[in-house]
Amino acid sequence: MHTQDTDARSDSRDQEILALLKDYPMADASTGFYDQALARATHEGTRRQRNRWIMTGFGSALAAGVVLWLLGGFFLTAPDLPAPDKSIPGIAMTLEEPHTVNLVFASANALDDATLTVTLPDGVELAGFPGQREISWQTSLVEGRNYLPLELIALTPTGGEVLARLEHDNRGRTFRLRVIVS
Amino acid sequence: MSGETHEATFEKLVRPHFDRLYRLAFRLTGRKAEAEDLFQELLIRAFGKLDELVSISEPGPWLSRVMYNLFIDEQRRFARRRMHVVDEGFLSGEGLAGFAGDEDPERDQHRLEKLQQLDAALRQLSDEHRIIVLLHDTEGYKLSEIHELMNIPVGTVKSRLHRARARLREILSENGTFF
Numbered sequence: 001m002h003t004q005d006t007d008a009r010s011d012s013r014d015q016e017i018l019a020l021l022k023d024y025p026m027a028d029a030s031t032g033f034y035d036q037a038l039a040r041a042t043h044e045g046t047r048r049q050r051n052r053w054i055m056t057g058f059g060s061a062l063a064a065g066v067v068l069w070l071l072g073g074f075f076l077t078a079p080d081l082p083a084p085d086k087s088i089p090g091i092a093m094t095l096e097e098p099h100t101v102n103l104v105f106a107s108a109n110a111l112d113d114a115t116l117t118v119t120l121p122d123g124v125e126l127a128g129f130p131g132q133r134e135i136s137w138q139t140s141l142v143e144g145r146n147y148l149p150l151e152l153i154a155l156t157p158t159g160g161e162v163l164a165r166l167e168h169d170n171r172g173r174t175f176r177l178r179v180i181v182s
Numbered sequence: 183m184s185g186e187t188h189e190a191t192f193e194k195l196v197r198p199h200f201d202r203l204y205r206l207a208f209r210l211t212g213r214k215a216e217a218e219d220l221f222q223e224l225l226i227r228a229f230g231k232l233d234e235l236v237s238i239s240e241p242g243p244w245l246s247r248v249m250y251n252l253f254i255d256e257q258r259r260f261a262r263r264r265m266h267v268v269d270e271g272f273l274s275g276e277g278l279a280g281f282a283g284d285e286d287p288e289r290d291q292h293r294l295e296k297l298q299q300l301d302a303a304l305r306q307l308s309d310e311h312r313i314i315v316l317l318h319d320t321e322g323y324k325l326s327e328i329h330e331l332m333n334i335p336v337g338t339v340k341s342r343l344h345r346a347r348a349r350l351r352e353i354l355s356e357n358g359t360f361f
Contacts, residue, residue: 017350020300021319023293026205027214029221037218041225042189127215135283151215 014054050158090178093154098127101177103148106166118150121160124179129152154181191236192229201240206246209316224249243330250331261293303353309333311346318343330359 093099117136120126128151129135150161161179184193201344207217225250226255238244304312317323318339325343329336 013351014347017300017347017354018319020296021315024297024300024304024316024320026208027217029204029214029218033218033221034197034204037222037225038193038197040222041229042192044226052212 012045090180092180092182093152095154095157095181096152098153100149100151103139103150105146107146109142111168114139114141114166117165119163121179123154123156123158125153125155127153188232192232195235195241196228196245196260197355199245203245203249205321206249210313220249220253223252227361246331267323299357303350306353307346311342312348314339315346315350
């Protein structure tokens with residue numbers, strides 16, 4: 001009897017889990033997303049056939065702000081000096097609202113096994129990396145433009161500078177992005 | 183492809199599969215933003231392989247496989263990146279925002295709480311278990327479809343599904359408030 005009760009309870013629990021899984025909801029795609037994705041695919045797909053990039057994963061939407069940094073041959077020879085303030089690109093963010101900024105590295109050469117390190121100011125986080133001030137990863141750049149989408153979130157109104165340091169073969173260069181929070 | 187542009191040919195081949203592909207992307211990633219990115223990347227890759235795509239009799243499964251492989255490649259890269267960072271929850275529970283209740287607020291609330299607990303339990307599964315259980319039990323994929331998508335034998339799909347459900351049951355039972 002005890003076993004039968006246990007089995008019945010177990011069956012009922014399994015059925016409840018299956019019913020919940022069946023109803024497990026999902027977030028719909030943004031309005032107009034399919035059309036935009038299709039348009040981007042045909043545009044971007046054509047471009048990539050000429051200039052394939054492998055820097056980051058999913059490619060990400062390009063609708064947000066874009067910051068372009070030119071590496072050129074300069075990357076391999078220039079001393080790592082900070083740029084004067086007036087040349088630092090900036091973005092304006094709203095407190096606690098995610099903001100995607102697309103960093104574009106235009107490289108004159110393909111670079112394998114480069115290391116990219118992003119350093120964030122206090123109060124600014126990279127989505128998916130809570131509490132991390134510095135995030136590094138190995139990557140490769142192709143000749144031409146390489147995108148890196150960063151989804152930033154300002155948790156305090158302080159703002160500051162995001163540093164993106166690219167290193168390859170014991171040489172490196174640091175790029176700066178000013179973040180203003182309103 | 184004569185008589186119409188590459189763009190038009192591409193759209194005709196892929197658009198009928200958009201809903202199913204987006205759902206797959208969401209189940210794989212668990213987040214709307216990442217699902218949209220994965221979907222976008224799939225279309226970009228697929229457009230680059232238009233010549234291959236036009237010769238395929240069933241573009242749906244082919245597109246799904248390309249998407250799954252993109253996701254796995256990205257997971258590998260992401261895992262390497264994560265060597266530098268702390269672990270974090272994977273699913274955001276974002277889908278729960280789309281929870282549609284019926285007309286009984288009390289019952290809705292109760293149901294939502296259970297779904298939230300299910301969401302938390304799913305986060306504790308391994309990726310392979312979470313994906314299989316969501317594809318089979320939520321999206322209604324057949325075992326053979328999962329086998330084709332993930333390129334693993336049907337027997338393996340079955341045993342993973344069995345283990346995933348058992349683990350889910352265990353997690354939800356450990357959580358004394360659920361049953």
